[in-house]
Amino acid sequence: MSLDRSDVEQIAHLARLQIDAADVDSYGDSLNSILNLVDQMQATNTEGVEPLAHPLDAVQRLRADEVTEPDQREALLSVAPATEEGLFLVPKVIE
Template identity: 60%
Template sequence: MALEHADVLRAAHLARLGLDEGEADRYRDDLGRILEMVDQLQSLDTDGVAPLAHPLDATQRLRADEVTEPDQRETFQRCAPAVENGLYLVPRVVE
């Protein structure tokens, strides 16, 4: 499956990763070669094989719905780039 310049820009936008046109060209070459390598998977017949998501086939454990964590907002906001009154600051979203 060949990769177009637009595919790279689309993935970059979905991943919220800033790329300029020159970088997008370079990544198209790299990603194209990686996908070419990955395309070997298509040659394998996997009819009837169930996908394996967890190497031990385990599923998520459930626990009782109890509050187990104390409030640590201040601790966790100490490593934030910009906070005020306990809120994370970002550029204005709603005018």
């Protein structure tokens, strides 16, 4: 199978990536060549093989529900593109 122009545009939308119209075809070509490469997997019989998500099969560690983080609000807001009164600013969402 092969991705066409509208597939590429849909994937870019899902990933929230603006792609210039002039670049859609070249992205499509490279995505298709990568998908051709990964399709080599399909010839392999993996029936009954347990998927591996963590190389050591470790599970998520739990900790006591205690406050451990200090307040770093100012330091963390200092690297934001736009803030006001301790909040991140974004374009108006609700009319």
